[in-house]
Amino acid sequence: QVQLVESGGGVVQPGGSLRLSCAASGFTFSSYGMHWVRQAPGKGLEWVAFIRYDGSNKYYADSVKGRFTISRDNSKNTLYLQMNSLRAEDTAVYYCAKDTVVTPFDYWGQGTLVTVSS
Amino acid sequence: QSVLTQPPSVSGAPGQRVTISCTGSSSNIGAGYDVHWYQQLPGTAPKLLIYGNSNRPSGVPDRFSGSKSGTSASLAITGLQAEDEADYYCQSYDSSLSGLHWVFGGGTKLTVL
Numbered sequence: 001q002v003q004l005v006e007s008g009g010g011v012v013q014p015g016g017s018l019r020l021s022c023a024a025s026g027f028t029f030s031s032y033g034m035h036w037v038r039q040a041p042g043k044g045l046e047w048v049a050f051i052r053y054d055g056s057n058k059y060y061a062d063s064v065k066g067r068f069t070i071s072r073d074n075s076k077n078t079l080y081l082q083m084n085s086l087r088a089e090d091t092a093v094y095y096c097a098k099d100t101v102v103t104p105f106d107y108w109g110q111g112t113l114v115t116v117s118s
Numbered sequence: 119q120s121v122l123t124q125p126p127s128v129s130g131a132p133g134q135r136v137t138i139s140c141t142g143s144s145s146n147i148g149a150g151y152d153v154h155w156y157q158q159l160p161g162t163a164p165k166l167l168i169y170g171n172s173n174r175p176s177g178v179p180d181r182f183s184g185s186k187s188g189t190s191a192s193l194a195i196t197g198l199q200a201e202d203e204a205d206y207y208c209q210s211y212d213s214s215l216s217g218l219h220w221v222f223g224g225g226t227k228l229t230v231l
Contacts, residue, residue, distance in 0.1 A: 035220070037164075044205075044207065044222060044224045045156075045209075045225070047221065050220065059218065065216075095163055095164070102169060103154060103170070104209065105156065106175070108163040108164055109163065
């Protein structure tokens with residue numbers, strides 16, 4: 001069965017950096033695009049970034065463009081999100097999600113909490 | 119605020135029917151992009167509920183149905199059950215000056231009375 005497990009969350013000071021990971025199993029990781037989606041405490045869902053199956057194209061929300069970088073290692077079945085210049089408003093649970101042509105977020109991980117605070 | 123507009127909350131008694139609207143514009147739903155719906159139970163990750171406007175993934179009860187018309191979409195839930203109490207999000211795509219983005223509605227909290 002499809003399994004997505006995020007890790008790397010924690011507490012970081014404003015201006016700091018953090019790298020999130022998402023370990024995938026139960027499907028052919030190298031054949032699917034992948035997303036990061038976040039949810040601030042008590043708020044709704046916000047799409048963050050997308051990477052094509054082969055890493056050839058990446059797309060970002062305007063709120064994170066230039067600060068966050070999505071990447072993947074298909075040999076390790078792992079998705080990453082490098083987050084730099086973090087701000088208080090980046091505080092959220094970050095989910096990775098699998099993409100298909102028909103269903104953009106058909107499976108989700110359990111999420112990892114990132115808290116940006118001094 | 120969100121690109122797609124949903125009512126903050128809806129409620130209904132067990133057994134009743136409720137609908138949740140999702141209103142967009144000509145750069146997203148009205149441009150012909152599909153609408154998808156997700157259910158988020160308290161304290162859990164979202165789960166795909168409806169895809170491609172009106173299709174249910176395997177395992178989703180037929181009490182849940184979706185539709186789309188013009189710049190709006192709707193999720194209908196019939197025969198309300200206590201376990202349906204959750205947050206519901208619509209999702210589509212938006213083509214703007216900064217490119218193609220995936221967008222969510224602000225979410226609707228369903229309360230089963």
